[in-house]
Amino acid sequence: MSYKSDIEIAQSTPMEPIENIAAEIGISKDDIEFYGKNKAKVDYDLLKKHASGKDGHLILVTAITPTPAGEGKTTTTVGLGDSLRRIGKKTI
Numbered sequence: 001m002s003y004k005s006d007i008e009i010a011q012s013t014p015m016e017p018i019e020n021i022a023a024e025i026g027i028s029k030d031d032i033e034f035y036g037k038n039k040a041k042v043d044y045d046l047l048k049k050h051a052s053g054k055d056g057h058l059i060l061v062t063a064i065t066p067t068p069a070g071e072g073k074t075t076t077t078v079g080l081g082d083s084l085r086r087i088g089k090k091t092i
Contacts (some may be wrong), residue, residue: 025092056090 004012018040022032032040061077081091 025090 015038017037018032018034019029019037022029022040022042027042027046031043031046033043034040059080061073061080065072084091
């Protein structure tokens with residue numbers, strides 16, 4: 001079985017503008033600081049504004065030994081977030 005390299009996967013996947021992703025989860029342009037089209041930081045004031053709201057859940061992915069294919073904590077975290085989103089859960 002042959003696996004695509006990281007660069008092959010990255011180059012074959014179109015990037016979604018961060019502004020669109022923020023809008024999907026209800027974050028306005030005023031609450032993010034852009035670093036190009038695909039990266040941004042969320043303003044700390046937004047976190048403080050929602051601090052009294054319903055608590056969410058935090059999942060920590062730690063101490064996973066990578067497989068020979070190079071899958072590790074990042075791959076697991078992205079896959080978990082994507083899976084939860086596909087079943088209707090809000091994830092960041």
